[in-house]
Amino acid sequence: MAERILVGTCSWTDRALVGSGWYPAGRRDAEGRLRYYAERFGVVEVDASYYALPGERNSRLWVERTPDGFVFDVKAFSLLTGHPTREAVMPGGLPADARDPAVLDEVWARFADGIAPIRAAGRLGCVLFQFPPWFRPGARAEAFLTECALRTDGWPVAVEFRHPEWWAEPPTTEALLTRLGFSAVAVDMNRTLPFSVPPVTPVTSPRLSVVRFHGRSIAWGTGTKEDRFRHDYARAELTEWVPRLRSLASQVDALHVLFNNCCGDSAVRAAEEMARLLQGSPATIDHKN
Incomplete structure (x- = not known):
């Protein structure tokens, strides 16, 4: 395998990050922020596409403002993963009804059009499907995932499950994701909660693995957004992941x-520290371009 590790964060536009002072003066407009971020990291997750369908214009601008080799992991729109969706963000006055085949067809088409410039430029790292905590293993879930595979044929797709039962029997879940061609997402989070997802690191696609560090707040799933994500990773917490990341990198492209x-700036600081820790890895650390 051609080993390559890209380190980054799950947003570059988060209000708390923008207000933290991490972006220097003169680099705080939309273009400046992305260019500054892409000088320091090789990948970013587009989380805005979860809250509203992505637009082709923005996708073109993102490609133009980042260097060759920089990639975007685009989070799937909320309606496509079974999350509640506000009517106000639906296109053309469509109802937020995932049970309506016509609505789903239109939303899928608009999502595909929205990310088309990123795909055409070869800059799509993956489309991330983060499923809700109530999405649990079973026949209905497997049918849903199979439909997703048909809709995303030819796309790189990564799947994060938030119900811990998915990893109660890892071989079963691994086999399903492998059959569908999806990359499994490993997570780091607080491990003491009833709904904590264990830090398993399965490889289900040879082209990509994804690890998302959510922080270790005990308010995960219950508090405000700030409460859920308030965590500054200690060096020891990051260091314990280094052997796992090296192992994953040796198995995928x-x-x-x-x-x-x-x-605040917790995510970018942790990403910078993780990149430094991984400098001794046999994989190529490509957090700068």
Whole structure:
């Protein structure tokens, strides 16, 4: 395998990050922020596409403002993963009804059009499907995932499960994701909660693995957004992941390591530290371009 590790964060536009002072004066407009971020990291997750369908114009601008080799992991729109969706963000006045085949067809088409410039430029790292905590293993879930595979044929797709039962029997889940051609997302989070997802690191696609660091707040799933993501990773917490990340990188073409503890500048600082820790890895650390 051609080993490549890309380190980054799950947003570059988060309000708390923008207000933290991490972006220097003169680099705080939309273009300046992305260019500054892309000088320091090789991947970013587009989380805005979860809250509203992505637009072709923005996708073109993102490609133009980042160097060759920089990639975007685009989070799937909320309606496509079974999350509640506000009517106000639906296109053309469509109802937020995932049970309506016509609505789903239109939303899928608009999502595909929205990310088309990123795909055409060869800059799509993956489309991330983060499923809700109530999405649990079973026949209905497997049918849903199979439909997703048909809709995303030819796309790189990564799947994060938030119900811990998915990893109660890892071989079963691994086999399903492998059959569908999806990359499994490993997570780091607080491990003491009833709904904590264990830090398993299965490889289900040879082209990509993804690890998302959510922080270790005990308010995960219950508090405000700031409460859920307020965590500054200690060096020891990051160091314990280094052997796992090296192992993953040796098995896939690319590994994406993304920090989601988006509270102030915590995510970018943790990403910078992780990149430094991985400098001794046999894989190629490509957090700068």
